[in-house]
Amino acid sequence: MPLPDHTPPWKRELRELWRACSQADSQRLILEILHYRNVLAQIEAMRLPIDRAWKADVGGQLVGLECLRVLLQQERVRVGIMDDIGGSSPPPIEPMYEDL
Template sequence: MLHKHIDGCVAPPFCRILCFYTAIGRMMSRLPDFRPPTHEEMRALWRAHLPGSDVHRLLLEIVHLRQVLVEIEGLRQAIDRAWKEEFDGQLVGLEVLRCRLQEERVRLGILGR
């Protein structure tokens, strides 16, 4: 039987405690709601500022972190496959991680990548 996470993701019932702690952690460090910059907006900012500027460094950091998210998702998938093959089950922490990564990909508009 599945239950719905606080964040809307569906997961097995044995992860309720982990969901609770994840939600508490998010509430403690919650940023205000904002629309993430699009690729086109970031390209316009790049062109509008001098090379080596703080804006360029921030844009590079954003791109770097987005690439890291994609890499982490690939690693999560590999671990998940190995776990399922070995133990024929689901690892709760990986399911929570999957949901969190999916939230970020949706927020950033990179779900299909």
């Protein structure tokens, strides 16, 4: 079932929620959101060398990998991890919940 349209919380907002909410379930949900965002960054970091190797060996783009790149990029822009769709390299991978 598709989710209704909504504005995703940015990292700053999640930190504010973490400090404001003392309930364990709310904090678990915040950690899960941050975990998911960290996984997105890790997937992108793994996708890049595959893409580079494919281009070097075969030339051109592997369609499935390009679709994955576009999907990851759209999601990163949606949640505020990446501000510019034109950006060519992802931000460095960092644990997002260490300093909550």
